[in-house]
Amino acid sequence: MKPEFPDAAKRFCEQVGIRYPVIGGPMYPCSNPELTAAVSAAGGIGILQPISLTYVHGHDYREGIRLMRRLTDKPIGMNALIEKSSEKYRQRMSLWIDIALEEGVRFFVTSLGKPDWVVERVHAAGGLVYHDVTELKWARIGLDNGADGLICVNNRAGGHAGERTMRTLYEELHGLGAPLVCAGGIGEAAGLWEALDYGYAACQLGTRFIASHECRASEAYKQAVINANEADIVLSERITGIPVSVINTDFIKRSGTRIGRFARWMLSGNTTKHWMRMYYGLKSIWQLKRSSLDETGEKDYWQAGKSVSGIDSIETCETIMQRLLTRGVKK
Numbered sequence: 001m002k003p004e005f006p007d008a009a010k011r012f013c014e015q016v017g018i019r020y021p022v023i024g025g026p027m028y029p030c031s032n033p034e035l036t037a038a039v040s041a042a043g044g045i046g047i048l049q050p051i052s053l054t055y056v057h058g059h060d061y062r063e064g065i066r067l068m069r070r071l072t073d074k075p076i077g078m079n080a081l082i083e084k085s086s087e088k089y090r091q092r093m094s095l096w097i098d099i100a101l102e103e104g105v106r107f108f109v110t111s112l113g114k115p116d117w118v119v120e121r122v123h124a125a126g127g128l129v130y131h132d133v134t135e136l137k138w139a140r141i142g143l144d145n146g147a148d149g150l151i152c153v154n155n156r157a158g159g160h161a162g163e164r165t166m167r168t169l170y171e172e173l174h175g176l177g178a179p180l181v182c183a184g185g186i187g188e189a190a191g192l193w194e195a196l197d198y199g200y201a202a203c204q205l206g207t208r209f210i211a212s213h214e215c216r217a218s219e220a221y222k223q224a225v226i227n228a229n230e231a232d233i234v235l236s237e238r239i240t241g242i243p244v245s246v247i248n249t250d251f252i253k254r255s256g257t258r259i260g261r262f263a264r265w266m267l268s269g270n271t272t273k274h275w276m277r278m279y280y281g282l283k284s285i286w287q288l289k290r291s292s293l294d295e296t297g298e299k300d301y302w303q304a305g306k307s308v309s310g311i312d313s314i315e316t317c318e319t320i321m322q323r324l325l326t327r328g329v330k331k
């Protein structure tokens, strides 16, 4: 049975062509094609993460999308990290967007930067672009550059968390008139319905889907998600140079969460910060890949958000979705 959703959520489902207002957020390194497809097959929309698809899970990019298309005929989305970095990276991202469009992807989540050039191509193909934001300044940039909606990343999110609470961020942004998606802190039904009843058009979940059968992360990582409580989530600067939510494993406790003085100095300089970001980018891509797949759990950078408190079993995406949709039931 399909639950009765508030109007904003109904409109979102119609706009995106899905049954339920739930997005399986892109996750480097946890988005494998089987997971992305399973969220879509369960009635939400899974968002593919191109670097995770190719570098971590070893698929040719186009073939990876085709695999998802064989697993489900429901809509899937793509995450485009459009930060201004090297020309080579931009060209690759641009090609990935074009291939996704050729393969029928029509929903895009842009992170960082100005989404205008992505919007132009996606709109020409009849698709939608939602832009990741943590505050009003970025929301304005996203909408002024043509985004159709905003992914509102709050202070409970896994990955790069924001600073505002779910409610504060909504209050700050809803006057802009764009559909708002709540990203962060949702692991069970009560959180999902609270956000939808508050006015959000949909919810984007990451951490909850790590503890799923379809996710290819190591069992050790999944168990850590299940065992962790909210107090076990800390922000570490040591992975990318800016704070990322991680589980406070023994490794994190030993190595600390702050970057050194030299790195901080490099990140504060106008020229040096680009070198430092590039260094962190390459290092984190490798480190996070190893941490997510390694079963020994010795050097664990396990990204997760505060929704861990509501997660206590590994289930299929279909079961997770059905539980999420059950109004009034806590887990």
Ligand SMILES: Cc1cc2nc3c(=O)[nH]c(=O)nc-3n(C[C@H](O)[C@H](O)[C@H](O)COP(=O)(O)O)c2cc1C
Pocket (backbone or CB within 6 Å): 024, 025, 026, 027, 028, 029, 030, 049, 079, 111, 132, 153, 156, 157, 158, 159, 160, 183, 184, 185, 186, 204, 205, 206, 207, 208, 303, 304, 305, 306, 307
């Ligand atoms: C392991 C992990 C990796 C993530 N990687 C990305 C990413 O590559 N791109 C992105 O836009 N968001 C990324 N995110 C954010 C998620 O897409 C989503 O917004 C967030 O997980 C929602 O918060 P939650 O984990 O509390 O559900 C990541 C989150 C996690 C937990």
